[in-house]
Amino acid sequence: MSAPETPPTPRDETAGDVFSGENRARLELDAKDVIARYPKPRSALLPLLHLVQSEEGFVSTAGIAFCAEQLGITTAEVTAVATFYTMYKRRPVGDYHVGVCTNPLCAVMGGDEIFAGLKEHLDVGNDETTADGKITLEHLECNAACDFAPVVMVNWEFFDDQTPESAKKLVDDLRLGKDVKPTRGPNSLCTWKQASRVLAGFDDGRAAEGPQAGAPSLAGLEVARERGWRAPEPAAAPAPADEEDAE
Ligand code: FES
Known part of the structure; x- marks a missing residue:
């Protein structure tokens, strides 16, 4: 008789603990900070997913529940977004x-x-x-x-x-x-976790330390400068239609 197959590793096996106790209180403050940047709470979902990813290295079921609670939306809505964008990982990522x-x-x-x-x-x-x-x-x-x-x-x-x-x-x-x-x-x-926190909007101040663009990216700009080329001025904005036209 063959040995039973090893069950697949659950995606969430290490998840959950960070969303309780003092750590949860700290995360809720961070979440509040993120949410305050947007006119509507649900608009903060993408950075909030990065925030939970910065805690566990991935977006766990517990992380999804945390986002849903903070934003007042369903876990189904959070899951739909977390599984659509490939920058959110559903399994632990290395350093x-x-x-x-x-x-x-x-x-x-x-x-x-x-x-x-x-x-x-x-x-x-x-x-x-x-x-x-x-x-x-x-x-x-x-x-x-x-x-x-x-x-x-x-x-x-x-x-x-x-x-x-x-x-x-x-x-x-x-x-x-x-x-x-x-x-x-x-x-x-x-590390991956630290990078996720930066993507949640908590700048570590290091992004602009080195060069932002290399010579190949700037080549077109250099040619344009040498030849005095400029982008055309934008057309004047059309005058707003008067109320009669709008009806
Ligand atoms: S094809 Fe690799 S960076 Fe665009």
């Missing part, structure tokens, strides 16, 4: 989320090769985490950084012009706890 762009431009420039190489090097599949809990690997859609293809992102920070070798060194350095500097943006990386 570093490593995303490899495999959209066509990056793919043909080496993104597919980088992704295949990292899967083998880390011994994980897509959307899986290494046994030491350090790295979660995922292939990403276009990061709007095609002029630096192939692009890898770590916790949403850019690592431009990558190769299979540089990407392997990047993940090795992350696992060893070495200082790793993104190509643009901050001068160092924070």
Whole structure:
């Protein structure tokens, strides 16, 4: 008789405790801060999902219930949003989320090769985490950084012009706890949870430490400056229709 199959790991096995006691009180204050930025509470759902993700590293069932309670909406409404946007994870993510762009431009420039190489090097599949809990690997859609293809992102920070070798060194350095500097943006990386808190709107003040745009992104602007090209002035706004016309 064959051994019974191991049941699948529940998505929420580590979840829930952070939404009780003193921690809940602290989170409720943070949630209040987020909600106050919007005219209607439900408009705060996206940053609130990042906030609960910053606590557990993913959006658990308990996190969904927390968002629903804070916003006065149903858990079904929160779940619909949390499962639509891929930046919200329903399973625990490692300290570093490593995303490899495999959209066509990056793919043909080496993104597919980088992704295949990292899967083998880390011994994980897509959307899986290494046994030491350090790295979660995922292939990403276009990061709007095609002029630096192939692009890898770590916790949403850019690592431009990558190769299979540089990407392997990047993940090795992350696992060893070495200082790793993104190509643009901050001068160092924070963890996935910390990055989620920044996305919830709690700025850590580091986003503008490094360069925001590289030479390829600015090339068109340089040409326009050299040639004295300017965007046309916007057309004057039409005069508001008088009441008679509006009826
Ligand atoms: S295709 Fe990779 S960043 Fe656009």
